[in-house]
Amino acid sequence: MSGAEARRASARAASGLPQVAGAKVAGYVCALIILNSGDDPLVHAWHRVIETVLGIAVAWLLSLAPRLVEFKDPIGPEKGS
Numbered sequence: 001m002s003g004a005e006a007r008r009a010s011a012r013a014a015s016g017l018p019q020v021a022g023a024k025v026a027g028y029v030c031a032l033i034i035l036n037s038g039d040d041p042l043v044h045a046w047h048r049v050i051e052t053v054l055g056i057a058v059a060w061l062l063s064l065a066p067r068l069v070e071f072k073d074p075i076g077p078e079k080g081s
Contacts, residue, residue, distance in 0.1 A: 033045050
C-alpha cells in the first residue's frame, strides 16, 4: 500500500468515529503506522517515540540558551525617568 493510499484509508476510518480531536489525531497516526510501516509496526512506532523524545530534549536545551547570555545593561526604558 502506498503512502497516499494509507493516508486516505486512515482518514476514512477516523472520519466516521465520534471522538474528540486529540483522540481522532491519535487514531489517525496509529492507522498510518499500521498501514504504512511494512512488516513490523512496533519498530516504526518505537522510532517515532525516540524521535519525539529527542525533539523535546533539543527544544528544552535550546530554551535554556537565553539564560546563558548575560547582559550588562538592561534593555528597554530606564526606570524612574
